[in-house]
Structures are given as structure tokens and as C-alpha cells.
Amino acid sequence: xxxxxxxxxxxxxxxxxxxxxxxxxxxxxxxxxxxxxxxxxxxxxxxxxxxxxxxxxxxxxxxxxxxxxxxxxxxxxxxxxxxxxxxxxxxxxxxxxxxxxxxx
Numbered sequence: 001x002x003x004x005x006x007x008x009x010x011x012x013x014x015x016x017x018x019x020x021x022x023x024x025x026x027x028x029x030x031x032x033x034x035x036x037x038x039x040x041x042x043x044x045x046x047x048x049x050x051x052x053x054x055x056x057x058x059x060x061x062x063x064x065x066x067x068x069x070x071x072x073x074x075x076x077x078x079x080x081x082x083x084x085x086x087x088x089x090x091x092x093x094x095x096x097x098x099x100x101x102x103x104x
Contacts, residue, residue: 018068022060025077029057 036050065073078084 015067019064019069019072022064022067023073026057026060026064029053029060034058 026050030053033050033053036046036053039046039049061073
């Protein structure tokens with residue numbers, strides 16, 4: 001039986017870069033979605049192409065997430081969620097939430 005060893009640092013680095021590349025590709029595919037209606041193609045072809053671009057963007061994001069890890073994907077999704085763009089941070093209400101020692 002072969003034992004699986006954890007990846008070395010250079011392997012992890014390459015895996016992270018490949019994952020980031022897939023995530024960037026997913027954003028490029030989503031951006032291309034907005035250009036599909038302006039292509040000189042029949043409408044049926046535009047619909048199929050638009051659906052393919054969206055599906056490709058999702059698949060690319062998931063594959064990139066598998067390479068970089070779920071914590072990185074959660075962080076980027078939180079940053080890129082439009083509902084969070086203008087939300088103010090909730091100030092801490094207790095000293096414990098602020099990371100201060102209790103007055104006792």
C-alpha cells in the first residue's frame with residue numbers, strides 16, 4: 001500500500017495559483033456573458049452561448065475552489081456579495097466582543 005504524503009510547499013504554491021487562475025477565469029466568463037447579446041449570431045445561438053458561459057463560469061469557480069480551499073472561496077464570496085458592499089460594521093456592544101478584558 002502506498003501512503004499519501006502531504007504536498008510540499010512548491011506543490012501547494014502551484015496548486016493555489018492554478019486555483020486562483022480558475023477563479024479569475026470564472027469572473028472573465030461572467031463578464032463575457034454581458035457581451036453575448038451584441039454578437040452577430042442568431043438569437044437561439046446567443047441563448048445557448050450565454051447559458052454555456054454561465055455554466056462554465058460556475059464550473060470554473062468550483063474547480064478553482066477545490067484547488068485553493070473552501071476558506072478562500074468563502075472569503076471571496078463574502079467580499080463579492082453586493083449585499084455586503086454598503087453594510088456598516090456592527091460595533092461591539094460588550095468589552096468581551098471588543099477583545100478587551102472584563103472590568104471585574
